[in-house]
Amino acid sequence: MAFDKMELRDIEVWDGNFAAAQALRQCQIDVVSAYPITPSTPIVEGYAKFLADGYVEGEFVMVESEHAAMSGCIGASAAGGRVATATSSQGFALMVETLYQASGMRLPIVLNVVNRALAAPLNVNGDHSDMYLGRDSGWIQLDAYSPQEAYDLNFIAFRVAEDHDVRLPCMVHQDGFMTSHTAQGVHTMDDDTAYGFVGDFKPMNDMLDFEHPVTHGVQTEEDWHFEHKARQHNDLMTKVMPKIQAAFDDFEKLTGRKYNIVEKYDMDDADVAVVCMGTSVETAREVALEMREKGIKAGVVGLRVVRPFPFFEIQEALKDVKAIAALDRSSPNGAPGMLFNEIAGALFNTDTKALLSGYVYGLGGRDLTKKHLTDLYTELQANVDAGKVLTPLQQFIGVRGPKLAFL
Amino acid sequence: MANTGWDEFEIGAMLRTFEGEAGNIAQTLQEDRNYTENSSFRASVADWRIEKPVFNKDYCIDCQFCWVYCPDISIISRDKKMIGIDMDHCKGCGICVEVCPTNPKSLLMFPEQADEESVIAQWPSKEEKEK
Amino acid sequence: MSEMKKIKNLKEFSTSADRFEGANLLCPGCAHSIIVREVLNATNDDLVLSASTGCLEVCTAVYPYTSWDASWIHIGFENGSTAVAGAEAMYKALKTKGRLKQPDRNPKFVSFAGDGASYDIGFQWISGCMERGHNIMHVVLDNEVYANTGGQRSSSTPIGSSATTSPAGRVSYGEKKNKKDMVAIMASHGIPYSAQVAPNKWKDMVKKIQHGMEVDGPVFINAVSPCTTEWKFDPKDTMLLTDLATDSLVFPLYEIIDGHELNITYRPKNVVPVEEYLAAQGRFKHLFKDEYKYLIKEWQERVDANWAYLNRREEARV
Numbered sequence: 001m002a003f004d005k006m007e008l009r010d011i012e013v014w015d016g017n018f019a020a021a022q023a024l025r026q027c028q029i030d031v032v033s034a035y036p037i038t039p040s041t042p043i044v045e046g047y048a049k050f051l052a053d054g055y056v057e058g059e060f061v062m063v064e065s066e067h068a069a070m071s072g073c074i075g076a077s078a079a080g081g082r083v084a085t086a087t088s089s090q091g092f093a094l095m096v097e098t099l100y101q102a103s104g105m106r107l108p109i110v111l112n113v114v115n116r117a118l119a120a121p122l123n124v125n126g127d128h129s130d131m132y133l134g135r136d137s138g139w140i141q142l143d144a145y146s147p148q149e150a151y152d153l154n155f156i157a158f159r160v161a162e163d164h165d166v167r168l169p170c171m172v173h174q175d176g177f178m179t180s181h182t183a184q185g186v187h188t189m190d191d192d193t194a195y196g197f198v199g200d201f202k203p204m205n206d207m208l209d210f211e212h213p214v215t216h217g218v219q220t221e222e223d224w225h226f227e228h229k230a231r232q233h234n235d236l237m238t239k240v241m242p243k244i245q246a247a248f249d250d251f252e253k254l255t256g257r258k259y260n261i262v263e264k265y266d267m268d269d270a271d272v273a274v275v276c277m278g279t280s281v282e283t284a285r286e287v288a289l290e291m292r293e294k295g296i297k298a299g300v301v302g303l304r305v306v307r308p309f310p311f312f313e314i315q316e317a318l319k320d321v322k323a324i325a326a327l328d329r330s331s332p333n334g335a336p337g338m339l340f341n342e343i344a345g346a347l348f349n350t351d352t353k354a355l356l357s358g359y360v361y362g363l364g365g366r367d368l369t370k371k372h373l374t375d376l377y378t379e380l381q382a383n384v385d386a387g388k389v390l391t392p393l394q395q396f397i398g399v400r401g402p403k404l405a406f407l
Numbered sequence: 408m409a410n411t412g413w414d415e416f417e418i419g420a421m422l423r424t425f426e427g428e429a430g431n432i433a434q435t436l437q438e439d440r441n442y443t444e445n446s447s448f449r450a451s452v453a454d455w456r457i458e459k460p461v462f463n464k465d466y467c468i469d470c471q472f473c474w475v476y477c478p479d480i481s482i483i484s485r486d487k488k489m490i491g492i493d494m495d496h497c498k499g500c501g502i503c504v505e506v507c508p509t510n511p512k513s514l515l516m517f518p519e520q521a522d523e524e525s526v527i528a529q530w531p532s533k534e535e536k537e538k
Numbered sequence: 539m540s541e542m543k544k545i546k547n548l549k550e551f552s553t554s555a556d557r558f559e560g561a562n563l564l565c566p567g568c569a570h571s572i573i574v575r576e577v578l579n580a581t582n583d584d585l586v587l588s589a590s591t592g593c594l595e596v597c598t599a600v601y602p603y604t605s606w607d608a609s610w611i612h613i614g615f616e617n618g619s620t621a622v623a624g625a626e627a628m629y630k631a632l633k634t635k636g637r638l639k640q641p642d643r644n645p646k647f648v649s650f651a652g653d654g655a656s657y658d659i660g661f662q663w664i665s666g667c668m669e670r671g672h673n674i675m676h677v678v679l680d681n682e683v684y685a686n687t688g689g690q691r692s693s694s695t696p697i698g699s700s701a702t703t704s705p706a707g708r709v710s711y712g713e714k715k716n717k718k719d720m721v722a723i724m725a726s727h728g729i730p731y732s733a734q735v736a737p738n739k740w741k742d743m744v745k746k747i748q749h750g751m752e753v754d755g756p757v758f759i760n761a762v763s764p765c766t767t768e769w770k771f772d773p774k775d776t777m778l779l780t781d782l783a784t785d786s787l788v789f790p791l792y793e794i795i796d797g798h799e800l801n802i803t804y805r806p807k808n809v810v811p812v813e814e815y816l817a818a819q820g821r822f823k824h825l826f827k828d829e830y831k832y833l834i835k836e837w838q839e840r841v842d843a844n845w846a847y848l849n850r851r852e853e854a855r856v
Contacts (some may be wrong), residue, residue: 030631031628057634059630061623064662064663064669065663067663072620072621072623075627078624079586079629104419105420106418208609208625209639213425214423215599215609218604219599220420224601226413228416420601422603432608433554434582435555447560471552472548474552475552476737476776478569478570481560484552487549487553498565500566501774502773505774
């Protein structure tokens with residue numbers, strides 16, 4: 001090989017961006033086609049620097065927009081090799097057209113999304129608006145809550161996306177700044193172990209196989225389009241979760257780090273549960289323990305896999321709780337939040353008697369404080385005690401001005 | 408290809424042109440290629456035509472103008488000789504007739520139903536150029 | 539390097555084995571496929587192709603049929619150039635890493651797009667591809683209109699043309715703006731080769747395509763593609779229209795080397811008045827009303843001025 005391996009300490013102090021960049025290096029990405037946007041830029045800068053320093057071999061194509069970044073990724077992936085990029089927010093929004101094309105062509109691109117709010121008004125900080133914008137795009141979406149997870153989930157992403165039974169693109173999400181720019185201890189794998197986990201790229205329908213010319217990106221009308229979309233949905237619904245679980249199992253054997261499709265914290269005997277994503281999970285876990293000292297049996301559920309939505313795993317995780325709060329970090333703009341709706345859909349038609357309420361929080365990087373969560377758990381317990389939801393079904397928390405609540 | 412169900416085709420709406428390996432496709436003539444049923448070579452647009460070109464080889468000088476300007480790969484030239492028209496792929500545009508330089512033309516348009524033998528038997532003779 | 543395909547004359551060219559198939563859904567008499575054939579037949583090397591959304595794309599890959607005998611991709615309206623640029627980047631990466639399945643091949647990366655997809659919606663993507671130096675060729679099938687969506691004006695639509703969004707009417711002569719000079723804009727990127735071609739001058743076309751495929755770096759080709767449907771002429775007259783376009787000097791044929799050195803590659807023996815070119819097309823019919831005849835005169839003056847400019851550029855050797 002014409003590039004050098006990098007000696008890593010067992011524990012490195014990395015922020016989420018650098019952790020993701022290191023994962024891309026260790027996966028030996030063939031082509032990165034990218035465009036800078038805060039706060040995700042350091043991921044592709046990291047890859048570019050590794051390339052410049054001879055720690056990876058490949059092509060870095062610095063294009064002129066995020067739309068072109070994903071377009072280049074699609075061309076490169078269809079040509080037949082390992083492809084990744086990163087983006088956030090407005091860049092993600094600009095990519096949306098091509099996201100559907102990548103998934104429809106079944107190209108296993110990995111996109112690191114460092115979550116950030118969507119304008120207007122403009123904002124560079126973390127919320128989940130971009131993640132929510134991608135949720136119907138046919139991609140697998142994994143959510144990391146910390147730099148460690150941003151590192152680990154990239155390996156999971158390539159392993160699952162490139163599996164010939166799956167062949168779907170995958171996003172790895174992390175929270176802008178809170179994860180991407182916060183340095184923490186990250187347990188590393190050495191280069192050989194890491195690469196061994198994802199393995200060599202196995203091409204499929206690759207344009208560069210000149211003995212087997214392929215046509216990608218056809219036109220289908222009313223006679224074929226529905227069948228192709230149905231096929232893609234079927235594969236997301238039936239094939240992806242078992243592969244993710246298998247990858248998690250293998251990863252645990254390799255590293256000792258255990259991931260679950262739905263993460264449960266203190267849920268065994270919980271009466272009240274918060275369901276959330278990203279860095280909020282850690283805050284909620286801390287508060288849940290404090291609530292338990294006050295006699296409230298609090299727990300936390302975090303989505304590790306956002307798409308495909310873990311319908312049965314959510315049912316299972318919440319089947320015995322009495323009150324649930326769905327925390328959405330994206331303005332639903334005229335509807336209940338996504339998590340509220342998905343949880344309601346999962347629990348409807350089951351025997352649960354759980355009370356469900358929704359909270360919108362943290363837009364544009366607004367902090368979710370321990371006080372917010374303490375109040376929230378207290379409200380949930382009050383709901384349990386009353387046997388009904390005492391608050392409106394949708395409340396905004398942490399916003400200035402008169403109390404904002406609906407439904 | 409029949410209108411199959413959602414579980415009966417390759418993922419990604421991907422199409423292959425050839426069965427097996429393509430080989431040196433740029434130097435393999437159509438008759439020697441192993442097209443899949445997905446190549447439009449295997450389809451026909453003959454029913455688009457109202458008029459059809461008829462080729463009279465008696466006057467052809469093998470200049471290949473018709474070959475190079477045919478939009479539908481329907482002029483069959485082999486070994487630098489024009490040998491006929493691919494009537495499955497000809498849409499009847501008439502470009503070949505317009506670009507044919509012979510006098511009389513070696514290609515002329517006739518109604519789709521016209522009998523080829525009889526139109527060749529009545530082929531127009533050389534036109535005198537106006538002075 | 540692969541050996542350049544030898545094409546001395548049309549007879550030799552006619553021994554090519556086409557890699558573009560019939561029973562596509564392009565209109566009878568469409569110049570697009572004539573251009574595509576001449577481009578693809580200019581080489582025997584392997585090809586990685588793309589088409590941006592447009593007539594060519596929607597007519598040649600309608601599931602479950604493909605008219606392409608080489609690897610081909612379509613993503614969207616604006617990004618066909620970037621699609622092949624991505625594939626070319628992957629080719630380079632896999633070549634470096636020794637992972638090409640057929641390492642002895644010498645593929646060419648070609649992107650086809652209409653004038654709408656090139657002059658308008660894909661402008662930024664193409665500019666990016668040209669600036670970054672990918673080893674790709676972008677070929678514009680320039681029919682001066684959004685033909686696939688039914689005849690709307692693009693920034694390639696010339697003055698006086700009646701398009702559905704700039705229709706000629708009781709008080710309007712149609713399109714008010716002159717066509718954008720895309721070849722000059724692309725040449726300004728300092729790319730090794732840009733050229734204007736026409737399918738009637740097949741030898742000039744093949745020479746330019748072959749040159750473009752041999753140079754290292756991005757190549758921009760603008761090909762005039764008379765549109766029987768939107769220019770409104772009989773399908774049999776496509777080549778006649780192309781002859782009028784080149785011989786009236788409305789579409790002069792030239793090349794620009796390394797962004798500056800301009801060569802005129804075709805000088806018509808008998809230059810045809812622009813009026814004849816306009817008169818052959820329904821889209822300019824209204825210009826022959828008395829009140830708009832001044833536009834025909836202006837057309838001629840503009841074409842003359844452009845031809846003089848190209849000649850001066852050529853003479854200057856700068």
